[in-house]
Amino acid sequence: MMKHVTESVMRWVRRHRPDGNPLRRRSDRLESAALLVTVLLVLLSVWPAAAAGSQAYDHALRVADDGRREVVATLLASAPVTSLSFGEVSRSEPAPARWTTPSGLEISGSVMAPPLAKAGTRIRIWIDPAGRRVAAPPTPVDLRVTAVATALLLVLAATVVAATGFAGVRRLLDRGRYREWEAAWSLADARWRRRRRS
Numbered sequence: 001m002m003k004h005v006t007e008s009v010m011r012w013v014r015r016h017r018p019d020g021n022p023l024r025r026r027s028d029r030l031e032s033a034a035l036l037v038t039v040l041l042v043l044l045s046v047w048p049a050a051a052a053g054s055q056a057y058d059h060a061l062r063v064a065d066d067g068r069r070e071v072v073a074t075l076l077a078s079a080p081v082t083s084l085s086f087g088e089v090s091r092s093e094p095a096p097a098r099w100t101t102p103s104g105l106e107i108s109g110s111v112m113a114p115p116l117a118k119a120g121t122r123i124r125i126w127i128d129p130a131g132r133r134v135a136a137p138p139t140p141v142d143l144r145v146t147a148v149a150t151a152l153l154l155v156l157a158a159t160v161v162a163a164t165g166f167a168g169v170r171r172l173l174d175r176g177r178y179r180e181w182e183a184a185w186s187l188a189d190a191r192w193r194r195r196r197r198s
Contacts, residue, residue, distance in 0.1 A: 025177070025180075027173045027176055027177055027180075030169075030173060031169070031170055031173050034165075034166055034169040034170065034173075035166060037166075038162045038163065038165065038166040041158065041161075041162040042155070042158055042159050042162050045154065045155055045158030045159070045162075046155060048154065049150075049151040049152070049154035049155045049158070050151050052150055052151060052154050053147040053148060053150045053151030053154075054147065056146055056147050056150040057143055057144070057146065057147035060138060060142075060143050060146050060147075061143055064137040064138050064143070065137075066128070067128060067129040068126050068127065068128060068134055068136075068137050069101075069102055069126070069127055069129075070124055070125070070126050070136075071099050071100065071101070071102070071124070071125060071126075071127055072099065072122045072123070072124055072125075073097040073098065073099035073111050073122070073123050073124075073125045074097060074098055074099070074120060074121070074122055074123075075095050075096070075097050075111070075113055075117055075118070075119050075120060075121045075122075075123065076095075076096040076097055076098055076108070076119060077095055077096050077119050078095070078113075078117065078118045078119050079093060079095050079113035079114065079115060079116060079117040079118075080093045080095065080113075093112070093113060094110035094111065094112060094113070095110060095111065095112075095113035095117070096108065096109075096110055097109065097110065097111040097113075097123065097125075099125060099127065099131075101127060101131040105131055107127075107131045107132075109132075109133060111123055111125055111133065
């Protein structure tokens with residue numbers, strides 16, 4: 001399997017390398033040049049993609065550092081229990097709770113209570129500077145994943161655009177090759193007919 005892949009790659013490289021082969025048509029050389037430009041465009045897209053990934057990381061970091069604080073909320077009632085045909089089940093559902101902001105303001109609201117949580121259970125939640133409940137900030141891993149995903153998507157987009165351009169160039173070149181081939185066959189056919197008549 002590996003040998004077959006290696007042979008295929010070497011054949012592909014020999015087909016597109018610049019050399020003085022007299023059997024190479026002008027269209028073959030143009031295709032090789034278009035392939036080189038395509039590869040260069042994809043490689044050149046890596047730097048802007050890395051810069052965009054870094055910018056996405058910085059932006060997500062600024063958003064995450066928006067004054068959120070983690071506080072402890074105390075449940076004012078037990079977690080709701082859902083009755084089913086075969087019994088009662090407790091699941092994570094909103095329950096009333098109270099928490100205190102860093103400025104000392106007491107706020108009541110609903111929080112997601114874990115299953116079977118009783119009144120008085122303490123739950124850690126995140127709040128914004130006004131004391132409203134917000135989602136937890138992204139972890140450093142989340143920030144890195146966002147940055148890497150942004151960079152990879154930009155490289156992928158550049159690859160798709162460059163490959164589409166190369167496919168268009170190759171299609172135009174193939175049309176010209178087919179016309180040349182048809183003309184060569186017509187010429188050969190005319191010669192063979194003349195020889196048969198002679």
